[in-house]
Amino acid sequence: RHLQRRPQDRRPFLRPCVGVAGAGDDPGAPAAKSEGERQGRQGRRPDPRRHRRRRSGVRPPPLRRRGEGEVEEDVEKYAEQLLVLAHAYRVPWLKLWCQEAIGSRLTPGTVVDALQLADLCDAPQLHLRCMRLLAKEFRAVERTEAWRFLRDNDPWQELDVLRQLHDADMRRRKWRRKRAEQKVYMELSDAMDILRHICTEGCTEVGPVGQAPTKSPCPAYATCRGLQLLIRHFSLCKSRASCPRCQRMWQLLRLHAALCRVPDGHCNTPLCTQFKLKEQQKEAVSASVAAKAGDGSDGRWGLLVKKVKAVSVMSSLGKRSSPSQCCRA
Structure with missing residues (x-):
């Protein structure tokens, strides 16, 4: 048997105003919000992630600050990528940090790639460490795949590296x-x-x-x-x-x-x-007479x-x- 609604019950349901006298006041109910609070809430953009979390029922993990050790591990792990970003966005302290991280783990197999990265990102400290390793272990670097690729595809870079190594060797001999x-x-x-x-x-x-x-x-x-x-x-x-x-x-x-x-x-x-x-x-004796005599050792003796x-x-x-x-x- 279907229940029929009476005509007086067809009017819409009206919610009593909270905090208004004569409209079902409740002493334990919260006070009504002011006009400024309602306008601020209406102008605020809703967060879609909040509704997505509600629908999925998954609670987000709590936020925490990363320790200094974890940050150093990430810098050492992604030092090459961070060096490129630090050079692009001009972050000098991060650039120095990345140069130190890359330079501390240089090997004969990775020094050629690090040298090209240092030239592209304008990293002088990393470039200097790469050149020192190249001068010290050039025979081992010559046998690597990176050096063969550089020699076949970028002869100007190879010529520049060889010229710098030659200049360093000449300076070392002169100093000795x-x-x-x-x-x-x-x-x-x-x-x-x-x-x-x-x-x-x-x-x-x-x-x-x-x-x-x-x-x-x-x-x-x-x-x-x-x-x-x-x-x-x-x-x-x-x-x-x-x-x-x-x-x-x-x-x-x-x-x-x-x-x-x-x-x-x-x-x-x-x-x-x-x-x-x-x-x-x-x-x-005059200089001309000394030159005719053929005594060329006086200059060296005076020195x-x-x-x-x-x-x-x-x-x-x-x-x-x-x-x-x-x-x-």
């Missing part, structure tokens, strides 16, 4: 040569000091005329003994013109005369005055004297303890 020359100048400066010590104070085997040799060795006895033996051989040798050891002693005596500051007649070193007079006579003099001055300044002593020097 200069270091070896500096070592020779230091040894000659020490030899001049020891020769002055032998001819002025004397040592265990050789000493000045009229003075007995000392029994106790000097602090630099290893070098001093070799020079004493050379002096003894020079004094007893019959063929000084052709003997290589005597020629070496001649050069040491000539170098001492060029560096000696003692007035003539007061230096105890043998042949010091004679060498000084000879050098003065050479300076008096050697300047270098040894500079090294001896620097070593004497390093041995002084107070600034006043340095000023007196």
